[in-house]
Amino acid sequence: xxxxxxxxxxxxxxxxxxxxxxxxxxxxxxxxxxxxxxxxxxxxxxxxxxxxxxxxxxxxxxxxxxxxxxxxxxxxxxxxxxxxxxxxxxxxxxxxxxxxxxxxxxxxxxxxxxxxxxxxxxxxxxxxxxxxxx
Numbered sequence: 001x002x003x004x005x006x007x008x009x010x011x012x013x014x015x016x017x018x019x020x021x022x023x024x025x026x027x028x029x030x031x032x033x034x035x036x037x038x039x040x041x042x043x044x045x046x047x048x049x050x051x052x053x054x055x056x057x058x059x060x061x062x063x064x065x066x067x068x069x070x071x072x073x074x075x076x077x078x079x080x081x082x083x084x085x086x087x088x089x090x091x092x093x094x095x096x097x098x099x100x101x102x103x104x105x106x107x108x109x110x111x112x113x114x115x116x117x118x119x120x121x122x123x124x125x126x127x128x129x130x131x132x133x134x
Contacts, residue, residue: 016065019057023048 027044030036036043051057069076084091091098 013064016062019062020048020065020069023051 024041024044027042027047028040030043031038031040048057048062052059
């Protein structure tokens with residue numbers, strides 16, 4: 001009996017993984033077919049977002065695999081990092097501009113996120129500091 005549940009669990013994982021792969025493949029196909037400058041993986045993420053928003057795809061259909069991928073995301077960054085280190089001699093002359101761009105992009109990102117959170121908080125929850133929370 002326990003073996004049946006294990007097989008059923010594995011099948012759910014396979015189906016969820018296949019859903020994500022098919023959506024990613026569709027994104028790659030769109031990017032290649034239309035010769036778009038946007039990577040297919042990004043188009044796949046947009047398709048996944050739209051499918052989830054319009055409820056064509058439910059969260060439960062990709063939940064287990066999505067949580068696993070999010071929990072192990074750092075491992076997925078290792079191959080690109082190794083590739084960058086292999087080509088360090090090519091990147092070395094541009095290291096200072098790259099570091100400055102990454103730093104200022106992070107600062108701008110933090111500022112924009114703070115402004116958006118502040119706007120959403122005031123718009124939907126009220127301003128707790130002034131005591132007019134809804």
